[in-house]
Amino acid sequence: MLAAVSIDRGDSHIESAGTWNRACRHIAVFLWWAAERGLAAKRIDAKKIAKDPIKYFMSECDAKLWDEDLNDDGNAFAAARYDTYLRQIDQRGTALGFDGYRFKLDAKTNSYFFGVLDGLHAEWHEVHAPKKKKKPASRAKPKKKKKA
Secondary structure (H helix, E strand, C coil): CCCCCCEEEEHCCCCHHHHHHHHHHHHHHHHHHHHHCCCCCCCCCCCHHHHHHHHHHHHHHEEEEHHHEEEHHHHHHHHHHHHHHHHHHHHHHHHHHHCCCCCCHHHHHHHHHHHHHHHHHHHHHHCCCCCCCCCCCCCCCCCCEEEE
């Protein structure tokens, strides 16, 4: 069995964030989004995390996002775009006059970050999604028309 790989951890952010809530919110939003989009592991409850993403993440995931919290597609996406997502959070915070840990978890913010993640995922998916194979053209001879 392979060891779990850490994607992000609240304890990595606690010093900069100042509180566990702030240290975990960007990770919780990512996991919530992944659950809503079918990219989380089956054990992640999309309905429960939607009610209180930070509380769910802290209690159910011990404030750590591991590769085992996502499915294969979720892990591939996270490996490719999670850092870009973090930069987007920092840029958004700077544009609003605060750091990336101080954003409010409200409908406007959720919509913004879900939109960011949806955009990053669509861009990634276009490049990395398995290409559908075209069906070969039929080799059957066309039927002859009957004379009238």
